[in-house]
Amino acid sequence: MAAPLAVAEFAERVLDEVGRAVVGKREVLALVLAGILAKGHVLLEDFPGLGKTLAARSFAGALGLEFARAQFTPDLLPADLTGSYVYDQRRAEFDFRPGPIFAGLLLADEINRTPPKTQAALLEAMQEGQVTVEGQTHPLPRPFHVLATANPVEYEGTYPLPEAQLDRFLMRVGFGYPSAGEEYDVLRRRLDRQREEVDIVQVTDAAGLAAVQAAVERVVVDESVARYCVALVAATRGHSDVLTGASPRGSLGLVLTARAWAAIRGRDFVVPEDVKVVARAVLAHRITVKPDLWMTQASGARVVDAVLGSVETPRTLESR
Numbered sequence: 001m002a003a004p005l006a007v008a009e010f011a012e013r014v015l016d017e018v019g020r021a022v023v024g025k026r027e028v029l030a031l032v033l034a035g036i037l038a039k040g041h042v043l044l045e046d047f048p049g050l051g052k053t054l055a056a057r058s059f060a061g062a063l064g065l066e067f068a069r070a071q072f073t074p075d076l077l078p079a080d081l082t083g084s085y086v087y088d089q090r091r092a093e094f095d096f097r098p099g100p101i102f103a104g105l106l107l108a109d110e111i112n113r114t115p116p117k118t119q120a121a122l123l124e125a126m127q128e129g130q131v132t133v134e135g136q137t138h139p140l141p142r143p144f145h146v147l148a149t150a151n152p153v154e155y156e157g158t159y160p161l162p163e164a165q166l167d168r169f170l171m172r173v174g175f176g177y178p179s180a181g182e183e184y185d186v187l188r189r190r191l192d193r194q195r196e197e198v199d200i201v202q203v204t205d206a207a208g209l210a211a212v213q214a215a216v217e218r219v220v221v222d223e224s225v226a227r228y229c230v231a232l233v234a235a236t237r238g239h240s241d242v243l244t245g246a247s248p249r250g251s252l253g254l255v256l257t258a259r260a261w262a263a264i265r266g267r268d269f270v271v272p273e274d275v276k277v278v279a280r281a282v283l284a285h286r287i288t289v290k291p292d293l294w295m296t297q298a299s300g301a302r303v304v305d306a307v308l309g310s311v312e313t314p315r316t317l318e319s320r
Contacts, residue, residue, distance in 0.1 A: 007215050008266035011037075013203045017062040021198040022051045023189065024182030025175050029055065030264060031281050032147070032173060036063070036209075037216050037260040040170025040253070041126050041146040043111075043285065048151055050175045054198075056107040056147040061200035063209050065104030066141065072114035078121035082131040083138075096133065101125055104141050104206055108148035112160050119161060122146065123168050143209050163244065163288055170253050171278070172285040219259040220269040224314040228272055229254040232279060235307035236287050241298045246286040253282045272313045280304045 011033060018029050032055065035042040044052040053069075060067035070081055083099035100106060101122070108122055125131050126146050130139045148169070150161075166172070178186065190196075204212070230251050237245030258274040265274070280301050287300035 005266050007037075007212055007263040010204065010212055011264040014059075014062045017200050017203060018055065018058040021058040021200065022055045022175075023185050024178050025051065025055075028173055028175055030261075031171065031278065032059065034257050034260040034264055034278065035171040035281075036143075036145055037213055037263065038170060038253075038256040039143070039145075039213055040256070041148070041168070043148050043150060043166070043169040043172040044174070045150045045152055045172055046174035046176065050177065052149040052175065053107060053109060055175075056105065056149070058198070058200050059147070060105040060107075062203045063105070064202045064205035065143070065145070065209070066206075067105050067107070068100035068103035069107040069109060070100045071109050072111050072118070074113060074115065076114045076118050078118050079133070081118060081121055082125070082133055085134055096136070096138065098138070101131060102138075102140060104143060104145070106144075106146045108146055110151065111148040112150045115159055116162075119159065119165060122148075123165050126168055141206070143206060143213065163286075166285045167247060167249055169285065170257060171281040173281050216260050216263045218268070219263050221255055221259060222269065225258070225270050225272060225275065226255055228311070228314050229258070229275055231311050232275070232307055233283065235311050236283060236303055239303050239306060241289050241293055242287055242303055243290045244288045246283050250283050250286045254279065257282050276308055276313075279308055 011030070014033060015026055015029055018033075019026055022029060032042050032044075036059070044055065046052060057067060057069075059065075070076070079099070081099050081101050083097050083102065085094040086097050087093075088095050111119060111122070121131070125140060125144075129142070129144060130137050132138070233246045233248070233251045233254065236242060236250075239245065254275060255270075257278040258270050261274045261278050262268075262270045283304045284300035287303050289298045289300065289303070
């Protein structure tokens with residue numbers, strides 16, 4: 001899987017399969033796949049009923065990863081997610097019963113509906129790739145990815161993720177409402193197959209995904225492109241609407257995701273246009289606008305658009 005065209009072919013096959021379930025959102029699905037190939041975790045934030053859960057399940061099926069879903073509720077405890085020790089009376093020993101987090105791809109459904117203590121348990125696992133229960137450390141499967149969903153409505157009874165925890169997600173994306181034609185296509189496909197489930201063909205397995213991720217690691221990032229990423233992130237910190245800009249983790253996320261996007265497009269090097277494509281998804285959720293502007297149109301996404309227009313773009317690299 002080392003050749004760029006092989007990675008691009010792999011991506012096309014995965015997106016074709018997921019696109020059979022999630023209609024008309026190929027560009028957004030490609031961003032999610034880029035986040036996975038960059039070894040990151042993705043937050044899907046959008047209105048209910050737009051296919052977030054279906055997308056996560058479809059990616060798990062196409063990538064051949066063991067799938068688990070955790071429905072986050074106000075009474076969910078960290079042990080419900082990580083697992084716990086259960087006493088075996090026959091052997092007079094405690095056995096560890098792993099929770100749903102021990103999966104290749106975990107869907108953290110409605111992550112903003114559970115208390116901060118449980119959110120922190122998940123985000124610690126995302127960062128460290130392991131969980132600690134009763135003083136014992138348990139490594140998580142590799143690859144391990146979290147696709148978390150959040151609804152930007154119905155804030156009553158929710159626990160919004162703090163900015164420091166949002167920063168742990170490589171990307172935040174939203175699907176948006178479909179066009180009339182796409183929505184009709186959803187209805188037509190459901191009527192034609194005469195059942196709810198969509199059959200997703202497995203494209204690879206965990207080992208195959210790890211090989212593709214290793215190939216993405218070999219994509220070349222020129223110094224000019226890396227400095228462009230740093231300049232973009234630095235510009236978010238100096239914008240007049242911003243209280244806190246993106247952290248150095250944002251610069252790193254920008255480079256890693258742009259590298260994955262280049263691989264999906266069949267190249268073994270990154271160009272500035274790759275950075276621009278992923279910039280909003282990688283940086284917008286890392287930016288906090290000033291409190292006095294919350295009732296205006298100011299937002300992290302608008303700040304990213306502004307810095308993309310103000311920071312000088314390096315010359316596009318010649319093909320290697």
